[in-house]
Amino acid sequence: MNRHHDPTDRLDPAAVADLAELEAALAGEATDARWAALVVAVRDEAPAPATGFARALDDRVAAGFPRARPAWLRLPARAMLPALAVACSLLVGGVVVGTGALDGTGSTPDQTGGDAAMSAPSSGEASSGASGGAASSAETAPAPPTAGAASQRDLAGRGPAPAAVPPAAPGSPPLGSAPGPVAREVERTATLGGAPGPVARKVERTATLGLTTDAKGLQDAANGLVRATQDLGGVVASSQVDSTPSGGDATFVLRIPTARVDDALKRFAELAGVARLSEGAQDITGSFVSAQDRLSDARAERKALLAALGKASTPRSIASLRARIRGNRTEIARLEGDLRGLRRRADFTRVDVSVRARGAAEDPDAGSAWGPGDAARDALRVLEVLAGVALVAGAVLLPLALLGWGAALAGRGLRRRRREAALGGG
Amino acid sequence: MSETLTMAFSPPNTAALSFDALYRDAAGDVHAYAWALLRDRAAAEDVTALAFERAYRRRTRFRPERGSARAWLFAIARNAALDELRRRKRTAALTFDPAAEPEPADQSGPGLQPERRATVRAALEALDPRERELVALKFHAGLSNAEIGELLEISESNAGTKVHRAVTKLRKACA
Numbered sequence A: 001m002n003r004h005h006d007p008t009d010r011l012d013p014a015a016v017a018d019l020a021e022l023e024a025a026l027a028g029e030a031t032d033a034r035w036a037a038l039v040v041a042v043r044d045e046a047p048a049p050a051t052g053f054a055r056a057l058d059d060r061v062a063a064g065f066p067r068a069r070p071a072w073l074r075l076p077a078r079a080m081l082p083a084l085a086v087a088c089s090l091l092v093g094g095v096v097v098g099t100g101a102l103d104g105t106g107s108t109p110d111q112t113g114g115d116a117a118m119s120a121p122s123s124g125e126a127s128s129g130a131s132g133g134a135a136s137s138a139e140t141a142p143a144p145p146t147a148g149a150a151s152q153r154d155l156a157g158r159g160p161a162p163a164a165v166p167p168a169a170p171g172s173p174p175l176g177s178a179p180g181p182v183a184r185e186v187e188r189t190a191t192l193g194g195a196p197g198p199v200a201r202k203v204e205r206t207a208t209l210g211l212t213t214d215a216k217g218l219q220d221a222a223n224g225l226v227r228a229t230q231d232l233g234g235v236v237a238s239s240q241v242d243s244t245p246s247g248g249d250a251t252f253v254l255r256i257p258t259a260r261v262d263d264a265l266k267r268f269a270e271l272a273g274v275a276r277l278s279e280g281a282q283d284i285t286g287s288f289v290s291a292q293d294r295l296s297d298a299r300a301e302r303k304a305l306l307a308a309l310g311k312a313s314t315p316r317s318i319a320s321l322r323a324r325i326r327g328n329r330t331e332i333a334r335l336e337g338d339l340r341g342l343r344r345r346a347d348f349t350r351v352d353v354s355v356r357a358r359g360a361a362e363d364p365d366a367g368s369a370w371g372p373g374d375a376a377r378d379a380l381r382v383l384e385v386l387a388g389v390a391l392v393a394g395a396v397l398l399p400l401a402l403l404g405w406g407a408a409l410a411g412r413g414l415r416r417r418r419r420e421a422a423l424g425g426g
Numbered sequence B: 001m002s003e004t005l006t007m008a009f010s011p012p013n014t015a016a017l018s019f020d021a022l023y024r025d026a027a028g029d030v031h032a033y034a035w036a037l038l039r040d041r042a043a044a045e046d047v048t049a050l051a052f053e054r055a056y057r058r059r060t061r062f063r064p065e066r067g068s069a070r071a072w073l074f075a076i077a078r079n080a081a082l083d084e085l086r087r088r089k090r091t092a093a094l095t096f097d098p099a100a101e102p103e104p105a106d107q108s109g110p111g112l113q114p115e116r117r118a119t120v121r122a123a124l125e126a127l128d129p130r131e132r133e134l135v136a137l138k139f140h141a142g143l144s145n146a147e148i149g150e151l152l153e154i155s156e157s158n159a160g161t162k163v164h165r166a167v168t169k170l171r172k173a174c175a
Helices: A013-026 A033-045 A051-063 A077-128 A217-231 A258-271 A285-311 A315-347 A372-422 B002-006 B019-038 B041-057 B069-088 B114-126 B129-139 B145-152 B156-174
Strands: A150-153 A203-214 A235-244 A247-257 A273-283 A348-358
Touching: A013 A033, A013 B129, A013 B156, A033 B114, A033 B129, A033 B156, A051 B019, A051 B041, A203 A217, A203 A258, A203 A315, A217 A235, A217 A247, A217 A258, A217 A348, A235 A348, A247 A258, A258 A348, A285 A315, A315 A348, A372 B069, B019 B041, B019 B069, B019 B129, B041 B069, B069 B145, B114 B156, B129 B145, B129 B156, B145 B156
Parallel strands: A203 A348
Antiparallel strands: A150 A273, A203 A273, A235 A247, A247 A348
């Protein structure tokens, strides 16, 4: 079945002449009457189309071969009503379910907010004894018998306000709003656990600050942190700066006077971008009072021991009293140390600061305004993504297309062979 | 338009497809071609209608540069006829039923004597189905050897050889 011309497959001259005569006869220009007669005979052999068929086909051609409507479209409207009702019910049900799901999703933040709102009073309760800025009744409320009320607050101010901190004004920024929630210590008069006299409430504050800057800004930020800490009367407890050409990291443990933590955080925030801020507070008044009581007892005991020593007459009792006085002195020194430690914890806030410098390859936009270069990079990135998507799609679709093309070719060949076989003789 | 169905053969139309003109020009020939393959009048009518409907639906896909509209139409008609043959599980030779012999042709034309008509009919029946199709493509469809070759996916010279062989056989049988 080679359709291309084969040079060896040539008609002989006699056949060419016969075919020329045939073509002439078919065109009504026969020179040989036998060919003309054959043409007429063969053509007359075929019957003419029936008149009815011809007319019907004329009509269909004139109408443009209208398509028959699908069976379901030919159904009367009444028969389709149940199906329409079912479809509408399913649609309405789907909308209701979908809306309910959306409501459920949308209510989550509310619920979260509700929880947060509900937790606020708890936090307030926890810190009510310490919140000097709260209602006046709280002024006389007894402090918790034990220290340890703690709270955490993140950058956005979510979470309960730190304990022992007056509630922040609504909408106040998380940083630099002095005298905001980080009014460290509230002097309150309260009788704590039978302690003699008024005791200042002691609250230990902590803060964790995450800063980000560009690769060149790491050292400046580190220097600024140290300078600001010193300016505010704080100390750098430890520091670690790891600088690389593409960026680096630095970590600092700072002790900032609690009364100036707000200023410190505000100044730190000006050094680099704030990625994270977390603040905590723990009431250590109980521990402080306990240590103070024990110190008072120890001092009273020392006074009694000294008095007893003055009255002792035997060498044995004198030696025993001196030994007890030595032990008492040691205990007093230890308790005084504890008390100083607790006071230091209340007077100085530990601030953990981490600075991360992102390289240009990591974040080319850090610290700069969006400009034409950024637009070009974004456009390139979009093109890269599109190319990636096209590549993946091509990797999937190309084999499928090849398979489909092969299947179509095979199907076409098979269909042709079957059609030819219908004529008989394969 | 029914009178146009009996129009005499006209040369293939190589111009851009005008379906109405094609229908008026080739309806009778398509019917005759289908009848020659199927030897069944009703089936020939079905195939004729189906061929024109398919051609109508696909008329926008016709490309004049790839052949004449007439050759394109007869390719569609041939596929429809062969599908009908396959569907009926019988070949043209097997479908011949003496009881369903065609009605005598219109005697108003050139007209043939009954003996001559019977001779021609017998000669056609004696042909191989493929040879009979070649005769139909030549005498009813009016396709050139090149168009027949294109239709049958053979070379033009091969098509000419096959046509010459079939026509020679027919002439000898009619002699």
